[in-house]
Amino acid sequence: MALRWLHKAEETLFSLLLVAMVLLVFVEVVLRFVFNTGISWSQEATLYLAGWFVLIGVSWGVKQGAHIGVDVVVKMLPMLWQRVATLLALAICMAYCVMLLVGSYEYLSLMKMIGIELEDIAIPKWYALTILPIAMLLLMLRFAVLGWKVIRGDASGFGFHDEGEDSMHLVQSDAPDGQDNGDAGRDSDQGTPR
Amino acid sequence: MTIATLFALLFGGIFLGMPIAFALGFSSVTTILLFSSDSLGSVAIKLFEALSHHYTLLAIPFFILSSTFLSTGGVARRLITFATDAIGHVRGGLAMASVLACMLFAAVSGSSPATVAAIGSIVIAGMVRQGYTESFAAGVITNAGTLGILIPPSIVMLVYSAATEVSAAKMFMAGLIPGLLMGGILMVAIYIAARIKKLPAQPFPGVRVLARSGLIAMGGLMLIFIVLGSIYGGVASPTEAAAVATVYAWFIAVVGYRDMGPLKNVPWRKGNEAWGSAGLRALWQVPAGLLGSFTDQEVKKVVLDGARVSMMLLFIIANAMLFAHVLTTERIPHTIAETIIGWGLPAWGFLIVMNLLLLAAGNFMEPSAILLIMAPILFPIATQLGIDPIHLGIIMVVNMEIGMLTPPVGLNLFVTAGITGKPMTWVIRAALPWLSLLLLFLVLITYVPAISLFLPNWLSS
Numbered sequence: 001m002a003l004r005w006l007h008k009a010e011e012t013l014f015s016l017l018l019v020a021m022v023l024l025v026f027v028e029v030v031l032r033f034v035f036n037t038g039i040s041w042s043q044e045a046t047l048y049l050a051g052w053f054v055l056i057g058v059s060w061g062v063k064q065g066a067h068i069g070v071d072v073v074v075k076m077l078p079m080l081w082q083r084v085a086t087l088l089a090l091a092i093c094m095a096y097c098v099m100l101l102v103g104s105y106e107y108l109s110l111m112k113m114i115g116i117e118l119e120d121i122a123i124p125k126w127y128a129l130t131i132l133p134i135a136m137l138l139l140m141l142r143f144a145v146l147g148w149k150v151i152r153g154d155a156s157g158f159g160f161h162d163e164g165e166d167s168m169h170l171v172q173s174d175a176p177d178g179q180d181n182g183d184a185g186r187d188s189d190q191g192t193p194r
Numbered sequence: 195m196t197i198a199t200l201f202a203l204l205f206g207g208i209f210l211g212m213p214i215a216f217a218l219g220f221s222s223v224t225t226i227l228l229f230s231s232d233s234l235g236s237v238a239i240k241l242f243e244a245l246s247h248h249y250t251l252l253a254i255p256f257f258i259l260s261s262t263f264l265s266t267g268g269v270a271r272r273l274i275t276f277a278t279d280a281i282g283h284v285r286g287g288l289a290m291a292s293v294l295a296c297m298l299f300a301a302v303s304g305s306s307p308a309t310v311a312a313i314g315s316i317v318i319a320g321m322v323r324q325g326y327t328e329s330f331a332a333g334v335i336t337n338a339g340t341l342g343i344l345i346p347p348s349i350v351m352l353v354y355s356a357a358t359e360v361s362a363a364k365m366f367m368a369g370l371i372p373g374l375l376m377g378g379i380l381m382v383a384i385y386i387a388a389r390i391k392k393l394p395a396q397p398f399p400g401v402r403v404l405a406r407s408g409l410i411a412m413g414g415l416m417l418i419f420i421v422l423g424s425i426y427g428g429v430a431s432p433t434e435a436a437a438v439a440t441v442y443a444w445f446i447a448v449v450g451y452r453d454m455g456p457l458k459n460v461p462w463r464k465g466n467e468a469w470g471s472a473g474l475r476a477l478w479q480v481p482a483g484l485l486g487s488f489t490d491q492e493v494k495k496v497v498l499d500g501a502r503v504s505m506m507l508l509f510i511i512a513n514a515m516l517f518a519h520v521l522t523t524e525r526i527p528h529t530i531a532e533t534i535i536g537w538g539l540p541a542w543g544f545l546i547v548m549n550l551l552l553l554a555a556g557n558f559m560e561p562s563a564i565l566l567i568m569a570p571i572l573f574p575i576a577t578q579l580g581i582d583p584i585h586l587g588i589i590m591v592v593n594m595e596i597g598m599l600t601p602p603v604g605l606n607l608f609v610t611a612g613i614t615g616k617p618m619t620w621v622i623r624a625a626l627p628w629l630s631l632l633l634l635f636l637v638l639i640t641y642v643p644a645i646s647l648f649l650p651n652w653l654s655s
Contacts, residue, residue, distance in 0.1 A: 011498060018501045022256060025437035029430065043249060050255070051246035054512065057505030058215075066502050067213035068510065068560055072602055074211035089212040096220040099227070109546065110235065132242050132371030157211055163560070164608035167307040170267055171315040171613050 003063075003145065006138075010060040017053040041120040048118075048128050055131045059138035062146060065159030074157060082156045089158070094127050097136045097143070104132040122176045196524045200225045202530060204517075204567075214563045215506070230523060237517020241521060244512035249433055250362050250417035251511065254352050255504035256436030257304060260417065263443035265303040269414050269528060270312035270451040273298045276404075276411035283398035286388025288324050289331065290381045292317040297377045298411070300342035301418045304349050307581075307605040310339035315613045325394050328614065329624035330387075336610045336621065337628035338380055340595035343561060345373035347421050350594055352432070353562045356511050356585045357518065357569040362432045363425045367650040368584045369591065370422070375645060376635050386621055398498045413450045419440055421503075426653055429551045447496075448487045449480050455493050456486035507562055509583050514566035527574035541579040545640050548572055557604075563589060564597070588646040592636050599629050612636040 026044045061067050074085050111126035118125055149155040200221055207217030219241070223258060226232050245251075277291040277298065284290060300309045314335040321331035343350040346366035355362040387393070421439050424430040430438070448455040452462075456481060463472040487493045521527055534544065555564045569590065576586045598606045601622060611621045639645060 014501050014505065015494065015497045018255060018259065018497060018504070021252065022259065022437050022440045025252070025256070025434060026441045029434045029438055046252060047246045048250065050252055050380075050508070051242055053255070054245050054505050054508045055242075057501065058509050061502065061506055061509075062213075064502065066506055067215065067567075068506055069211060069213045070208050070558055070603075071211050073209045073556065085210050088205070089210045092207060092210070092212060092220055092277060094217045096216055096223065099223050099234055100219075100238050103234030104242075106233065106235035107239045122393065127548070129239075129242060132238060158213055160213070161502075163305070164307045164605040164612075167305070167609055168309040168603075168612050170265060170270070170308055170312040 007060060007063055010138075012054055014053050014060070015058045017049050017056070019094045023047050023054065024049070044118060044120040051128075052131045055135035055167060058135060059142045062139065062142040062158070065154060066161045069158060069160045071160055079156060083150050083153070086150050086155075086157050090143050090150070093143050095138060101140075102134055104125040104129070104136065108133065156189055196225060196229045197526055197529075198518060199228065200524075200526075214559075215510040215513045216229070218517045218567070220236050222287045222513070222516040225520050225524075226516075234375045235621045237516065241512055241651055242559050244515040245508060248356065250352075250354055251508065252433070253362060253432040253436040254349060254356075254439045254511075255500070257347055257349055258398075258434065258504045258507075259500035260436065260440040260443035261305060261308075262496050262503075263440070263447040264414055264417065265305065265308045266447070266451075266453045267312060267315075268451055269302065270295070270299055271316060272407070272414065272451070273302075274316055276407040278396070279399050279404040279407045282396040284385070285395045286384045286393045287395050288317070288321050288394070289334050289384045289388070291324065292321065292331075292335060293377055293380045293384065296335065296338035296372070297345060298332060298415060298418075299375070300339070301373075302347045302414055304342060304347055306339050306595070307343035307609045309342045310335055310606050310609045311613065313440050316337065319379040319615060324396075325352075328616075329620070332610050332614050332616070332621060333624040333626070333628045334384065336599065336606045336625040337632060338377070339609075340598050340632070341376060343598075344376065344588075344591055344595055346370055346464075346601065347418075347432075347436070348591070350561050350565065350591055351587065353507070353511065353565050354569055354590060357514065357566050358573045358587070359514065359581060360583045360587055363428075364512065364584050364650045364654070365587050366422065366425050366432065367653055368588050370643055371590055372592070372635075375633070378468055379631055379635060382629065383628070384552055387623065413446050417446070419489050421440065428653075444493075445488070446567065449483055452483075453563055454487075454496065455483060457483040458492070464599065487590055500569060503540045510563060510566060514570075516565070518570040521570050530571065531578045535578060539583055542641065544575065544579055545581070545589070548576075549589070549636065549640060552590060552593035553600070554594060556594060557595075557600050557602065561594035561597060561601065564594065582643060582647060584650055585643045589636075589640050592639050595634065596629070596632055599625055601630070 024046045028039055031037050031039065073084055077085060108126050108129055110124050111129060116125050116126060117123060146155060203224055204217055207220060208214060223237050226237055231485035245570065246561065274295045277294040277319065278288065280291065281294060282291050283285050296313050298311050299313055303309060315643065318328065318331045318335055322328050346369045348369060351365040351369060352362050354360065355365050409421065412643050417439050420442060421435045424435045425432055447453050448457060452458055452460060460479065462476065552564065573586065577583065598604050600606060601618065607618060607621050
């Protein structure tokens with residue numbers, strides 16, 4: 001339940017961040033070309049929004065099966081070994097998160113101690129960096145959930161995103177009157193890791 | 195030792211089924227910890243800065259979002275109508291029109307499999323009805339769809355410039371002539387085949403019909419002119435052009451074409467409605483539609499799709515930057531370059547080896563991932579051998595195109611198999627004659643740098 005709420009919250013948040021990024025740059029361009037002015041903080045703000053946007057999305061992507069990877073080799077193994085390989089891969093992913101968690105904690109405490117601010121925006125730099133440890137914690141949560149599913153046998157891999165399969169929703173039935181049957185070709189729901 | 199650890203961990207992780215981003219990140223961080231004196235803190239901040247200190251990188255989410263707005267079946271159908279009206283009356287015209295439609299859709303959408311799915315699902319059946327064989331139709335479309343990553347604006351080119359710090363604007367200039375050339379080669383080949391096989395032509399629909407369909411298609415095609423015009427003219431950076439393109443794509447999709455959002459199925463002019471009343475209706479409907487699209491489910495889904503693809507790609511790029519950092523601090527490309535130069539391998543020989551390597555990698559991995567791993571290694575070597583960075587980028591992109599046509603990870607093959615309902619082997623055989631054209635094109639691009647370099651040199655002089 002809490003996990004589902006988290007998933008939805010992440011989704012809303014990063015969609016908003018993306019829209020905000022586009023609009024910031026767009027407004028900046030309009031201001032420059034039409035009114036010959038600009039917003040001093042816009043570039044830095046957009047860049048930090050981008051950082052937050054991606055880091056919020058990575059853990060969501062694990063649950064959604066949106067990450068990109070190569071599973072041709074693993075898929076050739078028998079089921080049991082597929083699950084073992086996935087658990088090993090998950091353990092390595094966890095190790096990565098732990099290393100970056102420790103690293104971001106080190107850097108954040110350093111920044112907090114020095115107390116510097118961002119270049120164009122008057123907020124302490126360490127505020128802007130808090131997303132890094134948060135993202136790593138969220139990732140570990142998602143990896144743990146996926147690991148539990150693999151142990152129980154509900155999943156066997158990361159369920160990578162397949163761009164080819166994704167394009168199939170553009171397939172249209174060849175109706176002569178040109179009616180749009182855009183979703184006819186969608187063959188699998190991407191909501192859960194396969 | 196360092197090289198061995200880095201690559202063993204990377205490829206071990208990838209083949210174990212780890213997401214590529216984490217495999218890149220883990221192998222790099224571990225190598226840094228084992229073999230250098232950098233702290234974990236500096237690694238963490240490098241990852242964050244990779245995401246938040248590269249303004250050019252922002253062009254990637256923006257272009258992806260603008261293309262999701264315009265990668266709809268509706269846009270594909272409008273482009274096909276326009277292309278068929280324009281060149282359908284030539285012998286083999288429907289096939290040539292399909293190639294043209296692929297080129298246009300490719301430029302708007304920037305994605306190869308999306309191009310094959312959107313255009314192919316309409317024109318393959320259409321060609322079969324006109325008396326083409328299905329394998330001819332499927333082969334043409336599968337190949338023409340790969341132009342998606344060569345004709346600018348192209349995401350793969352942005353990824354290359356992220357990996358190598360080559361100017362994205364220059365890459366966009368360099369891709370245009372090769373893209374048009376490849377489209378031209380395909381069309382000439384179709385014309386010759388049509389003459390031999392006596393394939394049908396369609397009646398010319400008349401200038402009025404052509405002008406009308408051209409005008410309708412222009413709504414989507416303006417995006418290309420906005421983006422390329424502002425970048426070629428040097429008035430905007432790719433990031434700014436992409437942001438403007440996204441807002442424009444949203445406007446066209448919601449208000450212009452009304453393929454999605456609150457105005458869907460509300461025509462600009464109902465039947466014989468008077469122009470005045472249609473205009474009045476638009477006056478309040480357009481702003482209402484624009485505002486309403488912020489809460490519209492379909493529009494939200496497009497934003498979510500665009501966000502998903504960009505986040506995953508940007509996270510791979512961030513980790514690939516850690517990887518590139520390890521490569522440079524350990525001087526790995528430098529070592530490889532010296533070894534290769536020590537062998538006395540000339541530039542043309544290196545290019546052959548590079549093409550073979552990339553073609554092999556293209557069989558297993560996704561274009562962006564290959565570029566992010568290979569470009570930081572191959573780039574310094576190529577520079578030492580005197581190969582132009584922009585030319586190198588175009589060669590790599592063409593290699594990635596071919597990768598989309600080779601099993602087992604040939605995305606376009608997969609999509610064509612999906613829309614025709616035929617087995618993979620049939621699709622591979624259908625695509626093969628046209629694939630050989632693409633291979634010839636690769637040779638041409640590799641050994642005639644002027645094709646890629648003419649436009650960027652001319653525009654910047």
